[in-house]
Amino acid sequence: MDEQAALSLVGGVVPGTGDDCAVVDDLVATTDMLHETSDFPDGTTRYTAGWRAVGASLSDVAAMGASATVALAVYGAPSFGDSELESFLAGCLDVCAAVGAEYVGGDLDEHSEFTVSTTAIGRSDDPVYRSGAAPGDAVCVTGAFGRSGAALRFFEDGATERGNDLFRFDPRVATGRALAPHASAMMDSSDGLARSLHQLAAASDCGMSVSYDDVPVDPAVRGAADSPADERELAVHFGEDFELVCAIPEASVSAAVEAAPVEVTRIGTVTDEGVRMDGEPLPDRGFTHG
Amino acid sequence: MDEQAALSLVGGVVPGTGDDCAVVDDLVATTDMLHETSDFPDGTTRYTAGWRAVGASLSDVAAMGASATVALAVYGAPSFGDSELESFLAGCLDVCAAVGAEYVGGDLDEHSEFTVSTTAIGRSDDPVYRSGAAPGDAVCVTGAFGRSGAALRFFEDGATERGNDLFRFDPRVATGRALAPHASAMMDSSDGLARSLHQLAAASDCGMSVSYDDVPVDPAVRGAADSPADERELAVHFGEDFELVCAIPEASVSAAVEAAPVEVTRIGTVTDEGVRMDGEPLPDRGFTHG
Numbered sequence: 001m002d003e004q005a006a007l008s009l010v011g012g013v014v015p016g017t018g019d020d021c022a023v024v025d026d027l028v029a030t031t032d033m034l035h036e037t038s039d040f041p042d043g044t045t046r047y048t049a050g051w052r053a054v055g056a057s058l059s060d061v062a063a064m065g066a067s068a069t070v071a072l073a074v075y076g077a078p079s080f081g082d083s084e085l086e087s088f089l090a091g092c093l094d095v096c097a098a099v100g101a102e103y104v105g106g107d108l109d110e111h112s113e114f115t116v117s118t119t120a121i122g123r124s125d126d127p128v129y130r131s132g133a134a135p136g137d138a139v140c141v142t143g144a145f146g147r148s149g150a151a152l153r154f155f156e157d158g159a160t161e162r163g164n165d166l167f168r169f170d171p172r173v174a175t176g177r178a179l180a181p182h183a184s185a186m187m188d189s190s191d192g193l194a195r196s197l198h199q200l201a202a203a204s205d206c207g208m209s210v211s212y213d214d215v216p217v218d219p220a221v222r223g224a225a226d227s228p229a230d231e232r233e234l235a236v237h238f239g240e241d242f243e244l245v246c247a248i249p250e251a252s253v254s255a256a257v258e259a260a261p262v263e264v265t266r267i268g269t270v271t272d273e274g275v276r277m278d279g280e281p282l283p284d285r286g287f288t289h290g
Numbered sequence: 291m292d293e294q295a296a297l298s299l300v301g302g303v304v305p306g307t308g309d310d311c312a313v314v315d316d317l318v319a320t321t322d323m324l325h326e327t328s329d330f331p332d333g334t335t336r337y338t339a340g341w342r343a344v345g346a347s348l349s350d351v352a353a354m355g356a357s358a359t360v361a362l363a364v365y366g367a368p369s370f371g372d373s374e375l376e377s378f379l380a381g382c383l384d385v386c387a388a389v390g391a392e393y394v395g396g397d398l399d400e401h402s403e404f405t406v407s408t409t410a411i412g413r414s415d416d417p418v419y420r421s422g423a424a425p426g427d428a429v430c431v432t433g434a435f436g437r438s439g440a441a442l443r444f445f446e447d448g449a450t451e452r453g454n455d456l457f458r459f460d461p462r463v464a465t466g467r468a469l470a471p472h473a474s475a476m477m478d479s480s481d482g483l484a485r486s487l488h489q490l491a492a493a494s495d496c497g498m499s500v501s502y503d504d505v506p507v508d509p510a511v512r513g514a515a516d517s518p519a520d521e522r523e524l525a526v527h528f529g530e531d532f533e534l535v536c537a538i539p540e541a542s543v544s545a546a547v548e549a550a551p552v553e554v555t556r557i558g559t560v561t562d563e564g565v566r567m568d569g570e571p572l573p574d575r576g577f578t579h580g
Contacts (some may be wrong), residue, residue, distance in 0.1 A: 003398055007398060014379060022394030024359060024392050027317075027359070033405070033407055037402075072319060074321055090303075108324055110293070113402060117364055118319050119362065245484075
């Protein structure tokens with residue numbers, strides 16, 4: 001059974017799954033596990049690992065339009081070297097400070113492979129789900145895409161400082177909160193822009209039509225990709241960028257864009273069916289989390 | 291650096307650690323990672339693993355005297371066999387149902403070793419910490435000790451059904467809530483009774499004097515241990531029993547015992563200093579979580 005099939009099995013057994021966070025009362029909660037072979041390329045510092053792992057969970061909180069309250073992390077490693085553990089904790093603390101969440105520690109686990117498990121908890125009285133998009137809404141995104149794909153290329157080339165810089169993204173918590181009163185549906189782009197569009201479309205039972213020229217591409221992608229096709233691959237399919245992808249009713253778009261503390265870009269329109277880029281079917285291909 | 295040293299490093303960097311849960315506003319939160327080589331002996335079913343892993347986090351919520359609101363789990367495994375995953379989820383759901391918490395899923399991770407990471411979140415306006423015990427308070431425990439140590443022996447002997455039964459403990463959430471208005475300090479016994487007494491004593495800057503004859507020992511221990519000394523080892527040092535260990539001011543003991551839905555037993559008295567059993571120093575030796 002692959003991950004998608006397994007997720008749908010979970011969805012059949014556990015009520016209320018399918019969004020970036022679970023919602024219980026006024027709380028939203030999410031948990032993730034990352035580990036060395038699939039998530040932290042050679043050269044990733046422990047500081048970056050802590051920032052990124054906790055950031056991934058905070059991004060899920062952002063995707064619900066919630067405020068981020070608490071984050072926890074389990075640090076699993078073959079041994080607990082003090083400078084490594086300190087760097088990791090500093091990364092966790094700093095990413096939480098960046099979004100106004102409290103980092104409260106977690107657990108240590110002696111583990112054969114470096115493995116990090118993170119949890120974030122937020123609060124919202126009116127969270128945004130993936131399921132509310134309606135035909136005619138604008139499809140909008142925050143920030144720029146391709147940053148993590150570019151980072152991986154830098155890591156592969158031994159440019160680890162550049163890779164680390166790009167790997168430490170800003171979770172869009174403040175932006176998520178600013179968009180929440182306007183957005184009809186929202187998620188983060190951890191599986192890639194293409195897959196996110198498919199997931200929003202499926203959850204909302206609609207289609208999406210977007211234009212590649214309107215997709216904001218991170219400037220780092222140009223230096224990392226070896227062709228325009230490769231740039232597009234990194235920006236549209238690679239994933240792990242942790243931007244927000246949302247639908248906003250036409251009448252609210254300018255208010256939403258103005259309210260958001262980072263750039264929000266319209267890349268297309270919600271349609272009745274089918275996910276298309278520049279008029280062509282957009283393959284549902286992206287990052288599958290190991 | 292060993293686990294104790296690493297934990298004290300974390301305590302120096304992250305504020306508010308040192309209790310079974312972190313406390314933020316009216317929330318308590320905890321996370322744990324368990325994995326095959328150190329936590330799930332051969333023969334542990336996925337149902338038991340789900341129950342036990344989520345139960346361990348719920349036990350931390352119980353130790354704060356909080357109600358249990360939400361639990362999440364990450365299921366990391368080399369592959370996602372559907373009957374295994376279904377059994378695991380059933381264990382997670384059932385242990386949550388047993389304590390009135392909502393199981394809301396989590397994450398899947400393709401991981402070389404079967405690894406489970408769990409999070410539980412609870413609510414309390416007045417959580418109980420480890421630090422409030424005062425000389426003269428009664429030292430009390432819930433349930434009985436030695437169950438997990440006995441289970442391990444059954445697993446080793448191939449009596450896996452018995453081992454699995456004993457491994458699925460009831461997290462003491464309702465009892466923790468009943469004790470909370472009375473207890474001056476509380477924690478769970480995941481590291482063993484002896485170590486828990488030392489940890490309560492250190493956090494409260496006091497001592498503990500207990501009597502082994504008063505320690506309730508699970509009936510399964512008799513069948514599993516090969517001598518009275520071995521019984522004592524399983525009951526006092528082995529750990530992983532997830533009972534509550536607390537201090538209760540003398541005047542409140544009978545009210546606390548009456549309010550609790552499970553047996554609460556007085557095993558001794560809080561003293562000025564030193565942790566003693568039957569008048570002898572009690573070694574600070576117990577389960578170190580791998």
